[in-house]
Amino acid sequence: MKSKYVIIGAVVLAIILVTSVAAYTFLSTPSEPIVRINGAGATFPYPLLDEIMTVYSNEVKPNVQVNYQSIGSGGGISALNTKTVDFGASDAPLTAAEASNITNALHIPETIGAVTITYNIPGVSTGLKLTGQVIADIFQGTITKWNDNAIQSLNPDITLPDQTITVVHRSDGSGTTFVFTSYLKQSSTAWSAAIGAGKSVSWPTGVASIGNTGVAQTVSTTSYSIGYVELAYTIENNMPVAAVQNPSGSFVMPTLASTTAAAQSGAAGLPAGDASWTGVNLLNTAASDAYPIVTFSYIIVYKELSNIPDMTQEKATALVQFLWYIVHDGQELAPELEYAPLPSNVVQLNEATIASIIFNGQTLPTN
Amino acid sequence: MNLNSYGLRKFKNRFFFVACAVCVVLAVAPLVSILWEVIVRGAPQLSLNFLTATNAKDGIGPAIQGTLILIGLTSLIGVPIGILSGVYLAEYGNNHFGSTMRIINDALTGVPSIVIGITAYGVIVIGLIGSYSAIAGAIALSFMIIPIIARTTEESLKLVPNNIREASLALGAHKWKTTLRIVLPSAKSAVITGVLLGVARVAGETAPLIMTILGNRYFFQGLNEPMAALPLEIWRDSLQAQQSIIAQGWGAALVLILLVLSINIIVRVVSRGRLRK
Amino acid sequence: MTNQKNPKFFTKKVASLGDFLFKNLAAVMAASALALLLIIGYELASGSGSVIRTFGADFFVGTQWVPNEGREIYGALPYLLGTIASSGLALLFGVPLSIGIAVFLVEMSPRALRVPISYLVELLAAVPSVIYGLWGLFVFRFILVDYIEKPLNTYFGWIPIFGGPTPIGLDLFTASVVLAIMIIPTVASVTKEVVAAVPNSIREGAYSIGATKWEVIRHWVLSYGRSGIFGAVILGLGRAVGETMAVAMLIGNAQGAAAIPTSLFAPSQTMASLIANGFLEAAPGSLQISAYIGVGLILLIMSLSINLGARVMVTKVLKVKGGAVE
Numbered sequence A: 001m002k003s004k005y006v007i008i009g010a011v012v013l014a015i016i017l018v019t020s021v022a023a024y025t026f027l028s029t030p031s032e033p034i035v036r037i038n039g040a041g042a043t044f045p046y047p048l049l050d051e052i053m054t055v056y057s058n059e060v061k062p063n064v065q066v067n068y069q070s071i072g073s074g075g076g077i078s079a080l081n082t083k084t085v086d087f088g089a090s091d092a093p094l095t096a097a098e099a100s101n102i103t104n105a106l107h108i109p110e111t112i113g114a115v116t117i118t119y120n121i122p123g124v125s126t127g128l129k130l131t132g133q134v135i136a137d138i139f140q141g142t143i144t145k146w147n148d149n150a151i152q153s154l155n156p157d158i159t160l161p162d163q164t165i166t167v168v169h170r171s172d173g174s175g176t177t178f179v180f181t182s183y184l185k186q187s188s189t190a191w192s193a194a195i196g197a198g199k200s201v202s203w204p205t206g207v208a209s210i211g212n213t214g215v216a217q218t219v220s221t222t223s224y225s226i227g228y229v230e231l232a233y234t235i236e237n238n239m240p241v242a243a244v245q246n247p248s249g250s251f252v253m254p255t256l257a258s259t260t261a262a263a264q265s266g267a268a269g270l271p272a273g274d275a276s277w278t279g280v281n282l283l284n285t286a287a288s289d290a291y292p293i294v295t296f297s298y299i300i301v302y303k304e305l306s307n308i309p310d311m312t313q314e315k316a317t318a319l320v321q322f323l324w325y326i327v328h329d330g331q332e333l334a335p336e337l338e339y340a341p342l343p344s345n346v347v348q349l350n351e352a353t354i355a356s357i358i359f360n361g362q363t364l365p366t367n
Numbered sequence B: 001m002n003l004n005s006y007g008l009r010k011f012k013n014r015f016f017f018v019a020c021a022v023c024v025v026l027a028v029a030p031l032v033s034i035l036w037e038v039i040v041r042g043a044p045q046l047s048l049n050f051l052t053a054t055n056a057k058d059g060i061g062p063a064i065q066g067t068l069i070l071i072g073l074t075s076l077i078g079v080p081i082g083i084l085s086g087v088y089l090a091e092y093g094n095n096h097f098g099s100t101m102r103i104i105n106d107a108l109t110g111v112p113s114i115v116i117g118i119t120a121y122g123v124i125v126i127g128l129i130g131s132y133s134a135i136a137g138a139i140a141l142s143f144m145i146i147p148i149i150a151r152t153t154e155e156s157l158k159l160v161p162n163n164i165r166e167a168s169l170a171l172g173a174h175k176w177k178t179t180l181r182i183v184l185p186s187a188k189s190a191v192i193t194g195v196l197l198g199v200a201r202v203a204g205e206t207a208p209l210i211m212t213i214l215g216n217r218y219f220f221q222g223l224n225e226p227m228a229a230l231p232l233e234i235w236r237d238s239l240q241a242q243q244s245i246i247a248q249g250w251g252a253a254l255v256l257i258l259l260v261l262s263i264n265i266i267v268r269v270v271s272r273g274r275l276r277k
Numbered sequence C: 001m002t003n004q005k006n007p008k009f010f011t012k013k014v015a016s017l018g019d020f021l022f023k024n025l026a027a028v029m030a031a032s033a034l035a036l037l038l039i040i041g042y043e044l045a046s047g048s049g050s051v052i053r054t055f056g057a058d059f060f061v062g063t064q065w066v067p068n069e070g071r072e073i074y075g076a077l078p079y080l081l082g083t084i085a086s087s088g089l090a091l092l093f094g095v096p097l098s099i100g101i102a103v104f105l106v107e108m109s110p111r112a113l114r115v116p117i118s119y120l121v122e123l124l125a126a127v128p129s130v131i132y133g134l135w136g137l138f139v140f141r142f143i144l145v146d147y148i149e150k151p152l153n154t155y156f157g158w159i160p161i162f163g164g165p166t167p168i169g170l171d172l173f174t175a176s177v178v179l180a181i182m183i184i185p186t187v188a189s190v191t192k193e194v195v196a197a198v199p200n201s202i203r204e205g206a207y208s209i210g211a212t213k214w215e216v217i218r219h220w221v222l223s224y225g226r227s228g229i230f231g232a233v234i235l236g237l238g239r240a241v242g243e244t245m246a247v248a249m250l251i252g253n254a255q256g257a258a259a260i261p262t263s264l265f266a267p268s269q270t271m272a273s274l275i276a277n278g279f280l281e282a283a284p285g286s287l288q289i290s291a292y293i294g295v296g297l298i299l300l301i302m303s304l305s306i307n308l309g310a311r312v313m314v315t316k317v318l319k320v321k322g323g324a325v326e
Helices: A002-028 A046-060 A073-081 A096-101 A132-140 A149-154 A175-187 A189-194 A211-221 A231-236 A256-266 A313-327 A329-333 A344-355 B006-045 B048-052 B061-092 B096-109 B113-128 B134-158 B162-170 B175-186 B188-203 B230-238 B243-275 C007-012 C017-030 C032-055 C057-061 C077-108 C111-126 C129-156 C172-197 C200-208 C213-224 C226-242 C245-250 C271-281 C287-321
Strands: A035-041 A064-069 A087-090 A105-120 A166-170 A207-209 A225-230 A243-245 A293-302
Touching: A002 B061, A002 B188, A035 A073, A035 A313, A046 A064, A046 A105, A046 A231, A046 A313, A046 A329, A064 A313, A073 A087, A073 A096, A073 A175, A073 A293, A073 C271, A105 A175, A105 A211, A105 A231, A105 A256, A105 A313, A105 A344, A132 A149, A132 A166, A132 A175, A132 A189, A132 A243, A166 A175, A166 A211, A175 A189, A175 A225, A175 A293, A207 A211, A211 A225, A211 A231, A225 A231, A256 A293, A293 A313, A313 A329, A313 A344, B006 B243, B006 C077, B006 C111, B006 C129, B006 C172, B006 C213, B048 B061, B048 B243, B061 B096, B061 B134, B061 B175, B061 B188, B061 B230, B061 B243, B061 C017, B061 C032, B096 B134, B096 C017, B096 C032, B096 C287, B113 B134, B113 C032, B113 C226, B113 C271, B113 C287, B134 B188, B134 C032, B162 B175, B175 B188, B175 C017, B188 B243, B230 B243, B230 C129, B230 C245, B243 C111, B243 C129, C017 C032, C032 C057, C032 C287, C057 C077, C057 C287, C077 C111, C077 C172, C077 C213, C077 C226, C077 C271, C077 C287, C111 C172, C129 C172, C129 C245, C172 C226, C172 C245, C200 C213, C213 C226, C226 C287, C245 C271, C271 C287
Parallel strands: A035 A064, A035 A087, A166 A207, A166 A225
Antiparallel strands: A087 A293, A105 A225, A105 A293
16 A cells, blocks of 8 residues: 555654754754854944854854844844844944934944945956046936946046946845945035935935845846945955045055055044944045045944843853954954954943943943 | 638647647746756755754754754644644535635635745744744744645545445444544545645745744754744845855755655655555 | 444434544634634734824825835835736736646647656746745846847837846846746646546537647637636736745845836836845834835735635636536
């Protein structure tokens, strides 16, 4: 009877199921009880954060598992707002409205990165010269072709093709978008009047992709396209990037050096960790070798961690120690991924902020 | 019907024969292409490390475990309810209540999976548990599998000839004993087939998992914690720019397709044998 | 209990505790269908409450989608149109193919090929939606762009449905073609049953007056099975409307008025894909998430209506034709 085989098949399947689950569980159980920390937010710092989390888990505290969902700054702030995560990450500081919902939030700049203008023009390599005004016009749809005079005149030694520009932007609420649109707002009165800045805006033209990675993927697979992507992603994927003109007049490529120069130049006079950070930016800094579109990326936490349901003493301690690690040893992993290490004054500021985190009124050990 | 020249009619006859054959080719070609691409792009990824690495950055171990756990939990919840539901509809369901439930069951199989996801999100993630959790995903998939199993069980039981039931009742057995001990066992391969097909169907679902289990880079951490799963992993990897991560997505797709297709093929082989009886 | 003493009594009524318990347990399980439907309805209705209260009818006919806090506007119309457009196109591309396949399998195919081809077509249904999306994203869309989208857009771009900026393959057309492939197994298998159920006497009558094979199929068989085929189409429509992942990955993820389907080669958005792409971003309890749930509610109502419509159609066919379709 064939039904016998069905039963045997189903039993075999069930045995495989149970044994593999058991095997995996056995493989993954470490010796000490695991402490789990959940975070969510920006895709901008994700390559660095991912590396830091891996090293931390493998070498520093094997019993601490940090789970980070890279869903965009908007999603991270939402999750923090509803207390479904232990920490949020965003490239945009909290707006006044958001800060009123997340009571006593602390901003901890974790790294500094560059927003690159990446493009895909067959035959044109990296280093296309662009100004803020031209970029704004492209993204606003005023400039529609690559061989438009405005672009061509900046690049006399390259012949640009007669092709329509496909603009790629973000669909999700993004801190990267906030930084980029803030830069466009500063560079173009037309942009400022019509569109403005924000984590999401009404893009007049173009195709939407999810996350820094989505934009990078779409630009690299679509000829004659342009998009804005954090530096680490363009390097990871060997994508050409534009040399953008800074206030001193030079066309600067986004590199570790030019990002660090911007950080050094602009990182003075920062507010305290528990104050408002709206208005803080590293755009168009004064240094002559600084890249003009640079930003902090922040980790945002509640000052009083007991605000998060299920927070325990162990988790709170683990979180504080993890944050301390990020702003100290973790910074050593940054240059390799082309993120600028935090200048020392910012590290000191962060130390005071992290030390002020409390759980049920008590401060927590940072080591 | 226009009686045009015989030649034109003959030409039309041949033309549409070819056209219909082309339809078949156009439908089968994507299947071949998908299988080809998944194998060619996914197979190079398969290594022991890829399948067992403890960190989702290096491999899909957590995703495979997650899918297996979801299959197990969904079956645990969905199979008993679905089978008993189907038993009712087949054995006791010739009344208003039964036909209403039957109609509702049919309607439920047509509810979009993303709507099921929203429902499970509201009931479990916001309501009962309060966070993205593995159990929320299992419940979402159970919502999907119960109507499927109920319907296939009902149809399987209806195939059992009535004289078996009557003989059992005539011998003095109660109806419930008849159903459980005689009718259900004689339909068991059809019922199990229905269950397996339902499992294969929900194992590949992504939408209900997006807002319930969320995803996790580590192995199973508890029923009330986020968890990874193969379809979610594939979707997330497809949004990345790094070629190595996209390649992992193809590897995950290969594993998922092997899982789903092998269930389908087993079912097919077995039921063909049964029908030839 | 009393069954040994009084056999007549036993056969007429529920005489044992076991029967009572079992029947009612099974009935409760069967009622789970109703419970499920009520839970789904409740969750979607309550979740969408705040967005419907805030915008009223404007939510259903509005076209803007602005999630910025303080000046939020949510309108679901573009996505409703996107769902209708993508499903309609999927039917346009998929139904003729399905009918061709069904006709081939029943009327034309050599007996030996019948089972293998049927099986291959059924296998199309076994492939998970996310894998269709993956394949579409990295393989199929480039074929469509190079051989269909770019040529049509370049030479016939003056016709509105081929117009718009240079196509990149993440648009209404690609999503609809992949959707068409996905509904073929459903439509083809039901059509196959319908065609196979046409009585041979009809065919023989037509042959006897000298019709060619194709004429028999076109004018006799297909018109006899007309309503069954229509039912199959509705079932396919139901499947297309609810399809989420493949569409989410291929339709271009447009939002607001830009999502209104005007050109085949421009990005668009369906109700299901909007939710899949954006739900996680919104904060629980916020107006934004209520907007997503509201879109889900519209989607639910649409697919339930189609499903019920299909049921009525199929039942009518069974009643009118008298032949067994199942």
